[in-house]
Amino acid sequence: MAKEEPVQARHVAIIMDGNGRWAKKRHLPRALGHQRGVEAVRRVVRGAREMGLEALTLYAFSTENWRRPEEEVSDLMGLMKRFILSDLDEFAKAGVRLKIIGDYKGFQADVVELVEGAMARTAGNTGTTLVVALNYGSQDEIARAAAKAAAEGPITPESIAAHLDTADLPPLDLLIRTSGEVRLSNFLLWQAAYTEMLFTDVLWPDFTAEHLRDALEAFSTRERRYGGR
Template sequence: MPVDPLHAPPAADGPRHVALIMDGNGRWAERRGVPRAIGHREGVQALKRTVQAAPALGIHCLTVFGFSTENWRRPVEEVTDLMGLVRSYVVSDLKRLEKEGVRVLVLGRRAGLPADIAEIVERVEATTAHNDKFILQVAFNYGGRADIVDAAQRHVDRVLAGEATGPLDEETFGTGLSTAGGPPVDVIVRTSGEQRLSNFLLWEAAYAELVYQNVLWPDYGPDALADVVDQYRNRDRRFGGRAAATPALAAG
């Protein structure tokens, strides 16, 4: 029987922070014989469904891979359409997100963005900055390696400015990442059946659970997200340690 997460009780032992690689828009379109742009537009609808379903599943933060630093290599018309979707998504959903208590944060490099997109990013973050019921992080013009390089450069700049001294540790380095201040990533999900991270949240993935789902992103929604929660509950997270021995084993 399909799960109805919109009416399910919050999962106390489920993931609080889910990161999603929204893969499969192009293949979804190709299988239907429609332009890739249609697949991207249906992917936006899938994102709306997923964001709405997440809180009822006990998820407090959702990070989605919207546009990578490598996506600029795609055909100009596809990039243009993706930028258009950003504009339309903000126009259609910003008021609802603000009203529902969703705080939107945009991860990634701001330099090089089209001027109107950069303005949209600033407006979305400023408009929702006071919200605290749910966090939606959108990785846009983002790459895991680029983010690590940028964090290193920020530390170098602080040292040269006399603002940082002493040896560099992981905690200090983490403050320079675009995800600084956010909750740790519990699980990273990739849709479409592909099994790779594609330069997404490389630092944050260190001890995150990985889930690969054989569903194309435009078909994604509450049931698929509920499946992620169920899989997470059945994982044994040890963070490099060992599982506690059962009484019988300990006695032996």
């Protein structure tokens, strides 16, 4: 009997949690935890590209994050702008395509301009798609998709799926959450229906490409049944 081939993940999503706790453990400002979190993003995006992932989706800013202190939100916006300005050249040359899900137009005009410019510059790239969830909430996404589906005809799972922000991406294979929390936090709820999940105690600033590789290797050993036997 032939040995079954390992299951290869095409699309991985990560809830990047633990920046604040990382800083608190070290008696450092919370903003420094977010800075180290951006360094982790760089490592993981490079690793995802080298490992041949078709899509990597990162939960960067949720619709609920607006409830955080104004100073922290401002710090996050500043980090986002610096990340785009400093890393776009590398990603563009490496064939990475940037895609945004969520209502990014709810941000300040300069952030919107940077984001749209980065998406336009990388639109023709055919390597890994880096999907960044900005001002994103899954319940809102599903409601928007259902409304569009209803305007066109009967509402079915297929018609809703066709209008999700991720409709042009491979199905979600693996969802990782760092920092030991075990919940989805309004992230990719529809897409995660039959997704494999991995929850790790590693805080996001400590997450490396090797952690991602280990997660992909663990995924490859799982038997995906989609409700069957």
